Amino acid sequence: MSEDCIFCSIVAGDIPGRIVDENDDAIAFLDANPMAPGHTLVVPKAHHVRVADMSAEESRALFDLVHELAPRIEDAVDADAHTIAVNDGPDAGQEVPHVHVHVVPRFADDGGGP
Ligand code: 5GP
Ligand code: ZN
Numbered sequence: 532m533s534e535d536c537i538f539c540s541i542v543a544g545d546i547p548g549r550i551v552d553e554n555d556d557a558i559a560f561l562d563a564n565p566m567a568p569g570h571t572l573v574v575p576k577a578h579h580v581r582v583a584d585m586s587a588e589e590s591r592a593l594f595d596l597v598h599e600l601a602p603r604i605e606d607a608v609d610a611d612a613h614t615i616a617v618n619d620g621p622d623a624g625q626e627v628p629h630v631h632v633h634v635v636p637r638f639a640d641d642g643g644g645p
Contacts, residue, residue: 610636
């Protein structure tokens with residue numbers, strides 16, 4: 532855990548997060564500023580800044596949770612598809628320095644994605 536990391540604080544339960552699901556190494560919660568209803572972030576429980584910093588096991592656990600959740604989220608908000616994306620590094624638009632996978636529900640008429 533990194534003391535000053537907002538996502539570590541959510542993982543630790545120190546600040547509120549709307550938790551969607553979790554497994555041993557990853558947890559999913561709703562994005563505070565959603566691009567669409569149901570926009571979910573899936574993060575490793577351990578503090579890692581970049582995708583390549585995770586172990587292979589953590590990386591698998593992360594995508595296992597994405598894989599399990601994406602169709603459930605799609606059903607829950609009656610979406611037609613979803614964009615699954617990682618901004619990996621500040622120059623790619625990563626604002627929170629703790630790995631997170633965006634699962635963004637998409638709709639046939641939403642006019643283009645993130
Ligand atoms: P990035 O630009 O790093 O790929 O995305 C960061 C995401 O984290 C943004 O979609 C933003 O809305 C979300 N976010 C930032 N701070 C918080 C927070 O405190 N709680 C939650 N749930 N999401 C946050
Ligand atoms: Zn962290």
